[in-house]
Amino acid sequence: MVEAYINGAGQVYDYRIVSGPTDQETRSQVENLLLYSVFEPARFFGQPVRGLAVLSFSGVSVHG
DSSP states (O other): OEEEEEOTTSBEEEEEEOSSOOSHHHHHHHHHHHHTOBOOOEEETTEEEOEEEEEOOOSOOOOO
C-alpha cells in the first residue's frame, strides 16, 4: 500500500510505502510507476489543490 502525494496539476511529488516490501527494487518500480501517473487533483472551491491518493497493489510483477 502506497500513499502518493499529488500536487494541483495531478502529478505525484512524493510518496510513502505504508505496507508491503520496501527493498530497493520495489521502491524503484513504485517510483517509475508514479513518475508517469497523472491523477485528478483534489479541489477546494473548484480550484485544484494538493491531495493524497492511497494506492493498493496486489500481485503486480513488472519485467523489463
